[in-house]
Amino acid sequence: MVSKIMPVAELTPLETQSQILDPQIWSIDEKNTRPNCIFCKQELTIYIFKNIRINKNSYNLSECGKCKIGMLHPFPSEEELAKLYSCGNYRTDAGKRFGFAIEFLIYLGRLRKRRRINQFIKTGKILDIGCGRGLFLDVMRRGGWDTLGTEFNEETASYAIKTYGLKIFPGDIARHKLPTGDIDVININQVLEHLKNPNKVIQESYRLLKKGGMLIISVPNLRSPQFAIGKKKWFLLDLPFHLFHFTEEGLCKLLSKNEFKVKYIKRFSLEISPFGWLQTLLNISGIRFNLLYDLLKSPELKDSAMEPIQVKGIIAIFLLLPIYFPLALVLSVLEPLIWKRGGSIEIYAEKK
Numbered sequence: 116m117v118s119k120i121m122p123v124a125e126l127t128p129l130e131t132q133s134q135i136l137d138p139q140i141w142s143i144d145e146k147n148t149r150p151n152c153i154f155c156k157q158e159l160t161i162y163i164f165k166n167i168r169i170n171k172n173s174y175n176l177s178e179c180g181k182c183k184i185g186m187l188h189p190f191p192s193e194e195e196l197a198k199l200y201s202c203g204n205y206r207t208d209a210g211k212r213f214g215f216a217i218e219f220l221i222y223l224g225r226l227r228k229r230r231r232i233n234q235f236i237k238t239g240k241i242l243d244i245g246c247g248r249g250l251f252l253d254v255m256r257r258g259g260w261d262t263l264g265t266e267f268n269e270e271t272a273s274y275a276i277k278t279y280g281l282k283i284f285p286g287d288i289a290r291h292k293l294p295t296g297d298i299d300v301i302n303i304n305q306v307l308e309h310l311k312n313p314n315k316v317i318q319e320s321y322r323l324l325k326k327g328g329m330l331i332i333s334v335p336n337l338r339s340p341q342f343a344i345g346k347k348k349w350f351l352l353d354l355p356f357h358l359f360h361f362t363e364e365g366l367c368k369l370l371s372k373n374e375f376k377v378k379y380i381k382r383f384s385l386e387i388s389p390f391g392w393l394q395t396l397l398n399i400s401g402i403r404f405n406l407l408y409d410l411l412k413s414p415e416l417k418d419s420a421m422e423p424i425q426v427k428g429i430i431a432i433f434l435l436l437p438i439y440f441p442l443a444l445v446l447s448v449l450e451p452l453i454w455k456r457g458g459s460i461e462i463y464a465e466k467k
């Protein structure tokens with residue numbers, strides 16, 4: 116169903132857009148001005164979307180034919196990113212994003228993840244890169260694990276420190292010069308796609324892990340049926356926050372290049388897969404983009420996100436939910452079984 120999802124022919128070269136590429140990050144091929152892949156430095160050959168307008172800025176999404184990883188270009192500027200992250204799309208000051216019922220589901224998901232990790236490593240030291248509110252680390256600590264976290268967002272980090280008393284390092288992990296070979300498990304959950312240099316973080320993870328230690332990376336999957344159907348309206352595309360768009364093949368290649376051995380791939384996520392489908396189905400039905408997601412956010416976020424009130428959209432969601440909710444559940448279960456391609460993938464890779 117999704118063997119060929121890239122509409123290569125309809126997209127044109129990017130010569131005219133060379134002025135908007137950021138030379139600090141992107142190396143530009145002198146001859147044809149197309150950007151090169153951040154990983155292999157070769158020209159990006161598969162154009163997925165061009166000229167996507169977000170907040171008066173224009174972005175392109177292309178994939179490296181060799182690395183099988185999609186990249187946004189240019190990256191948003193630091194200023195633009197700071198503005199986007201602070202406007203409430205990601206977290207409130209207190210750190211809570213959703214209402215109680217959904218927060219509880221997320222908590223159950225974390226408990227199940229601890230059980231999965233325990234199948235490989237019983238206990239030890241875990242580092243959560245981009246640990247957010249520290250909910251997962253708290254669950255791991257309750258299971259007897261020694262915990263460490265890193266978090267870019269200062270307010271979110273201080274929530275994790277105050278609420279759970281966790282040890283959280285601010286910002287970039289490489290900055291902190293943690294001892295080599297000291298950690299049993301490193302978790303990078305829905306974070307790698309936001310980072311400007313994912314390879315650097317994987318290399319640093321390799322250094323920090325003990326031999327036989329486990330790196331767990333969870334990312335949205337560009338080769339998923341969710342993306343094939345939703346295209347620009349896919350809920351997990353999340354532009355321009357997601358700078359990289361991984362495929363299962365691409366992430367496995369990147370990990371093996373960095374001396375990791377993939378042990379297990381999970382293609383269903385209770386937290387992500389059904390909602391990813393549901394919101395994508397609603398988005399392609401013409402309802403205001405991500406309206407349900409905004410409705411489910413905690414009240415502090417809702418006020419700013421809900422103006423003007425979308426009465427028609429809300430009615431349409433209520434009418435469609437009895438069909439779309441079971442459909443989203445069925446598709447989430449079927450996509451890993453039939454197509455072996457989940458909307459979000461979680462890869463467990465061992466340090467060789």
Ligand SMILES: [Zn+2]
Binds near residue numbers: 154156182
């Ligand atoms: Zn490449």
